[in-house]
Amino acid sequence: MKDKEKRKLRGDVEGNARALATGFKYLVEPNRMTLDYPVESMKLAPNYRGFFTVDDKKCIGCSMCEMVCPPEAITMIPRVVSPTGETLPVQEGASQEAGAKPAKKTKRPVVNWGRCIYCYFCFDICPVDAFVRSNVHDLAYYNDADYRPSYEGYLKLPEDPVKKSKKVVPRPDMKRGIKYEPAP
């Protein structure tokens, strides 16, 4: 107990002086690592898990992604395969030409962005690797319905909302921890 008291008394002047000096050092030379968003924004690595879409031609409609999705963000919607290999919406009550082959029915996934947690389980379970990444992660929508795109809306990869900003990448730095350098 006595040792502790002694240590404290000895440290009082010196310790306060050190704390003040360190504080002063950072007052003069701040080590901010703030990203000046949206003037600058991050160029994300290729493996970043951002918004994604599905390759309509690759997908085989197996529903594995729907099954694995933890928050149940994926809905499978019915589609029909067109002669070109792309899928078309199912037309209710569309008249079949006599003799024509009935269109092949299939399903395609649509993601509800309000539920998705970007775990990418759907990516990894897909037997044909049909999902496509984007490097966009900073999107917000104005109303609830926009979080649930139509299939056509979902197929378009979202645009980067801060396209015009200066793109930077984080680099480790001995003084600041992270320094943002212009993206190569």
Place this chain on the structure above:
Amino acid sequence: MNLNEKVYDISEAGSIEPEGDRTIALQIGPSHPGSGHMRIKTRMDGDIITKVDADIGFVHRTSEWLSERRQFIKAIPIVERIMLPDTVHANLAYVLALEKILNIEPPPRAQYLRSLAAEINRITSHLYGIGIFGIFLGSSTVYMWAFGDREPFIDLMEMLTGARITNSYIVPGGVRWEMPKGFKEKAESTLQYMENRFNDYNDIWAKNPVVEARTVNVGVVDRNRAISLGVVGPNLRASGVDYDTRKASPYAAYKDIDFEVPKMNHGDSYDRLLIRIEEIKQSIRIIRQILKDMPEGKIIADSIYSQLNPVMKKVFEQEQRVMFPAFFNQMRPAAAESIARVEAGRGEIFFYLKTNGDKYPYRFRWVTPSFRNLAYFSDVAVGYRLADLPAIYGSIDYFPPEADR
């Protein structure tokens, strides 16, 4: 002060005080005035705390229940969400329990990558704790510093896994992504940066006389009391018990790694502050060893890899990304039970998993470190002044969502 005196429910407004009782009720929280999402019901005699009753459950999210009503693989994101500063450890603990039931042994490289992710995560978790303790004592500098210094480590995790916090990195059989190119160099510079920062942390925080004055000899828990209260993690080691699950029952790559378990002697708030800094130093040492000694080889067990279809195998060769076999969707482990223990940032996580051949777990019980440290909190603050409460509460690094689950 008689600790055995009858306790009156102070949650009822205007409750009748016993005659001659000079204590008053004081409620701290639950709307987060530094209490976290919990209510601290205290009784005060003047400004001396005579009783602390932690009222928890404000952020209870039925996580256990949710994970028992989904396929096994879907529990991975759920367990992560109880302890966001510390996701890898929760993920690892669950996967360890599941692997025991499925009888899968991950390859050595995957073990090392798991430990790597876990140690990076431990550093971010401890920095989180240091930052919160800082703001509790009114030091917004340390708060900003610690949260800022988490950033380089979170950036490392982002490089490794593609996500900052909710990594979902560990799956049965191994890990999902190979270490990307340039990771070692980046990690080494980040570690060096953190080591240089310790001097500044000492000056402003750990060796600062103001901090010492507020934390030395405050909230003392001696060795025996800490053991009997069932304290875990850094708080236990601050009281002088060098118990660490990584040593006591090694998992992942820890049996091959040489590291020390730091411990302190006094068990006061100041020791609980220092121990986290010491543990960050050990984690840095572990990460260096892992990066140096990481064995070559696959990152996923052969039993999982052999189930991949040709497209998936090609993806693995090109991108070093492990895709999931259909088995992950349709797992129906035979009836069995298993436990897993993992030393997380705040202490030992204990998971109990019971299966009965169904596609959902029969029971999945979680015991989280914050919950176990709660017992401690009700006991340790008694007898100190009200102004000491933040110094005690902040030092135990309690994370309400982790305790409430």
